[in-house]
Amino acid sequence: MTDHFRVVVIGGGIVGVSVLYHLARAGWTDIALIERAELTAGSTWHAAGGFHALNSDPNIAALQSYTIDLYQQIEKESGQAVGLHRTGGVELACTPERWEWLKSEWALFQTLDIDARLMGVEEIEAMFPIVNLDGVEGGLFDPQEGHLDPHGATHAFAMAARKLGAKTILRNRVTDLTQLPDKRWRITTEKGDLIAEHVINAAGLWARRVGHMAGIDLPLVPLEHHFLVTDSIPELAALEKEMPSVTDLDGFTYLQQEGTGVLLGVYERNPVHWCPQGAAWDFGMDLLPEVIDRIEDELLIGFERFPVLQETGIKRWVNGAFTFTPDGNPLIGPVPGLHNYWVACGCMAGFSQGGAIGLALANWMTEGDPGFDVFGMDVARFDSYACNDKYLADTTRQFYARRFSMAYPNEELPAGRPLKTSPCYDALKSEGAHFGEIWGMETPLFFVPDDPDFTEVPSLRRSNAHPIVAQEVAATRTSAGLFETGIYARYEVSGPGADKWLNHMLASRLPAVGRIRLAPMLSPAGKLMGDLTVSRLADGRFWLVGSYFLQKWHLRWFHEHLPKSGVRIENLSESWLGFSLSGPSSREILCELTNADVSNAALPFLSCQEMNIGMTQAVVARISLTGELGYEISVPAIQQRALWSALCTAGEPLGMRQMGLRALDSLRLEKAYGSWGTEFAQSYTPGMSGLDHFVAFDKGDFIGRDAAAREQESGASQKLVLLEIEATDADAAGYEPIWAAGHRVGFVTSGGYGHHVGMSLALAYVDREAAAPESPLSVHIVGEERVARVLAHAPYDPAGKKLRD
Numbered sequence: 001m002t003d004h005f006r007v008v009v010i011g012g013g014i015v016g017v018s019v020l021y022h023l024a025r026a027g028w029t030d031i032a033l034i035e036r037a038e039l040t041a042g043s044t045w046h047a048a049g050g051f052h053a054l055n056s057d058p059n060i061a062a063l064q065s066y067t068i069d070l071y072q073q074i075e076k077e078s079g080q081a082v083g084l085h086r087t088g089g090v091e092l093a094c095t096p097e098r099w100e101w102l103k104s105e106w107a108l109f110q111t112l113d114i115d116a117r118l119m120g121v122e123e124i125e126a127m128f129p130i131v132n133l134d135g136v137e138g139g140l141f142d143p144q145e146g147h148l149d150p151h152g153a154t155h156a157f158a159m160a161a162r163k164l165g166a167k168t169i170l171r172n173r174v175t176d177l178t179q180l181p182d183k184r185w186r187i188t189t190e191k192g193d194l195i196a197e198h199v200i201n202a203a204g205l206w207a208r209r210v211g212h213m214a215g216i217d218l219p220l221v222p223l224e225h226h227f228l229v230t231d232s233i234p235e236l237a238a239l240e241k242e243m244p245s246v247t248d249l250d251g252f253t254y255l256q257q258e259g260t261g262v263l264l265g266v267y268e269r270n271p272v273h274w275c276p277q278g279a280a281w282d283f284g285m286d287l288l289p290e291v292i293d294r295i296e297d298e299l300l301i302g303f304e305r306f307p308v309l310q311e312t313g314i315k316r317w318v319n320g321a322f323t324f325t326p327d328g329n330p331l332i333g334p335v336p337g338l339h340n341y342w343v344a345c346g347c348m349a350g351f352s353q354g355g356a357i358g359l360a361l362a363n364w365m366t367e368g369d370p371g372f373d374v375f376g377m378d379v380a381r382f383d384s385y386a387c388n389d390k391y392l393a394d395t396t397r398q399f400y401a402r403r404f405s406m407a408y409p410n411e412e413l414p415a416g417r418p419l420k421t422s423p424c425y426d427a428l429k430s431e432g433a434h435f436g437e438i439w440g441m442e443t444p445l446f447f448v449p450d451d452p453d454f455t456e457v458p459s460l461r462r463s464n465a466h467p468i469v470a471q472e473v474a475a476t477r478t479s480a481g482l483f484e485t486g487i488y489a490r491y492e493v494s495g496p497g498a499d500k501w502l503n504h505m506l507a508s509r510l511p512a513v514g515r516i517r518l519a520p521m522l523s524p525a526g527k528l529m530g531d532l533t534v535s536r537l538a539d540g541r542f543w544l545v546g547s548y549f550l551q552k553w554h555l556r557w558f559h560e561h562l563p564k565s566g567v568r569i570e571n572l573s574e575s576w577l578g579f580s581l582s583g584p585s586s587r588e589i590l591c592e593l594t595n596a597d598v599s600n601a602a603l604p605f606l607s608c609q610e611m612n613i614g615m616t617q618a619v620v621a622r623i624s625l626t627g628e629l630g631y632e633i634s635v636p637a638i639q640q641r642a643l644w645s646a647l648c649t650a651g652e653p654l655g656m657r658q659m660g661l662r663a664l665d666s667l668r669l670e671k672a673y674g675s676w677g678t679e680f681a682q683s684y685t686p687g688m689s690g691l692d693h694f695v696a697f698d699k700g701d702f703i704g705r706d707a708a709a710r711e712q713e714s715g716a717s718q719k720l721v722l723l724e725i726e727a728t729d730a731d732a733a734g735y736e737p738i739w740a741a742g743h744r745v746g747f748v749t750s751g752g753y754g755h756h757v758g759m760s761l762a763l764a765y766v767d768r769e770a771a772a773p774e775s776p777l778s779v780h781i782v783g784e785e786r787v788a789r790v791l792a793h794a795p796y797d798p799a800g801k802k803l804r805d
């Protein structure tokens, strides 16, 4: 007889057992984990078992904190020791700039309530007797850091899950997956078939292969990783208390005490992939041969930082493999396009993240919502482009080699580029475009038309591109700026049921034919799922416009809610491209290129029309993120180059300039306009973000209505405000804490310099009490506290006259 389960988890590493445990804890106990060999038999058994709360993605840092806090509980629930050593740990800064960076990181962790603190050189010397302090400027101490026994932790999760009713099936490999006509999964194993409603791919080193069983590819690939373990070190043996862990960020090594010796791990700068399609099915619990020559340079730095290693014997070497994704974060969630196929893989820090992955996935499966903003780990943050072998190899190598590198807010990295380019790419490049990359798409950041050798220097402060951006802002405010809208996603929704369906999906009222509305989209819990604009081009034909990088995520959401018939969605994001033309001269430029009436009466603010622009057939939307009179013009991609030429010919005599994303950011901040990923995200609500102005509570039912209505009644506890900051050389970048009379009252979502108004500006969520205009606040920017005040209105054209004239 075939066994049936509600859920089958494939893979018994630290991630799979955590998922199993969290599902059982949520009350889903008719579940099983199936493991090819023994629990831990992938990357888990030979890991160093280190964990820490710090992560440059604040949402993920919060989840890491959860994972760490769980270990004691899991030990208690299971009765299995996890070998917890919560020693704390320090990250060293060995250059003045790194020290400045660590101070900014520290400020950021305060936003998250992560209990980290800065440490001076004397304190480091006292706490870490084997560290050579040459060049050390200071450190950031994380009291949550430590290490544990990977075997004990994995078995503890499994035992706790079994106590709640879950099953673990060992020494039985899954060989195939088939979706049955009733949508359940047949799981073929070496010892027979199982049937399950849901499958979860937690197959670690084999996850790509297990993906292939269901016809999908996953953007993850294994890389090798070395550490060594030494004999006893007298200085450590003499300590009364275990020495905390040390990460030498500028030296590419981490060190933790192991007995009375140490474990030293290396993030090599020339990392090497291993079995890119996944380990062989019969790969045992084996180590890879160590390749010491390859890591010699990093080891030499390590042996200088910890000189005692020069005279200590090495007891054992470990070279093992673990998986990486292009951005280093795991892949979790429902795979778009497949019913009840979930992933929990691509995890390179299982002991920092495994607990939280289990929690988020269990919430998602049992309640329909992960419960946190997990976009940074969501499998839908990538599309198939990221599964290309070369793209994966280049981006994962870059991530690994830069694991301990400083990240600058204005930095653009080279791997996997250029991949997606618009037909205007070369033309924009010849105009001096410097590009950034969003979801594989090259998008202009700024233009340097007259200096082909210009290079932007990565900086924590305002960069050498600052004056160039100022010129683009000035041109847009006085004449016109032309911005390529490759970073927009466009979806056409059509059919007899389109109206009804969109009314259910969107929280706003729908526009009349030829009109546009801003349309928040909500989850059932009343959290933001989108900040779209919706245009009704004709009866039963709508366009939705949103962020390019959310395509897969949005389409998964749309398809989950699509009725069986009557509504058609077409993703036009790459088949239609365009430009945003904005500034006081933009109507004059447009008039030169069309016979259509584009007067304010015929094409007012928030209206749209199909018309010819030059030789192209365009959809023109009278809308702009710059706060100026403006038009977003979309054409079939194949006509984009012709559109650009026409706009340049008409616009340049009137002073129009090409403009990049940086200028757009400055212009939108002067208008206090939020954008997705900073002000608007899954963890925020309409009431917090101000998007409640666009919610039509009286239009009837829509997703998230009840939760949003409850928030309207009680009032949101935090509000989005615009701050002016007294900063002269650096601007806020995001997540900096905000203080009022010594109390933390909020955090920055995004910031920058308002070039036209001459102010350092930041959008921020602050407690309701601190949101009143002129509230005196302070903000940490690059480690320094700066005076800030809440602005009552956007500093540029607060009445919105320019947009409407």
Ligand SMILES: Cc1cc2nc3c(=O)[nH]c(=O)nc-3n(C[C@H](O)[C@H](O)[C@H](O)COP(=O)(O)OP(=O)(O)OC[C@H]3O[C@@H](n4cnc5c(N)ncnc54)[C@H](O)[C@@H]3O)c2cc1C
Residues within 6 Å of the ligand: 010, 011, 012, 013, 014, 015, 016, 034, 035, 036, 037, 038, 039, 040, 041, 042, 043, 044, 045, 046, 047, 048, 049, 050, 051, 172, 173, 174, 175, 202, 203, 204, 205, 206, 207, 210, 225, 226, 227, 318, 319, 320, 321, 322, 344, 345, 346, 347, 348, 349, 350, 351, 352, 353
């Ligand atoms: C040398 C080294 C040191 C490390 N140190 C640390 C550290 O200090 N801290 C940290 O957080 N992380 C560390 N890591 C990374 C950590 O090991 C991984 O993040 C973690 O183990 C990943 O766990 P997992 O459950 O996703 O995958 P895995 O451990 O690979 O588990 C996957 C499981 O799935 C099973 N499986 C696969 N296919 C099938 C199938 N078809 N049927 C049934 N079962 C299947 C496998 O047998 C395996 O047991 C280190 C890694 C290495 C290599």
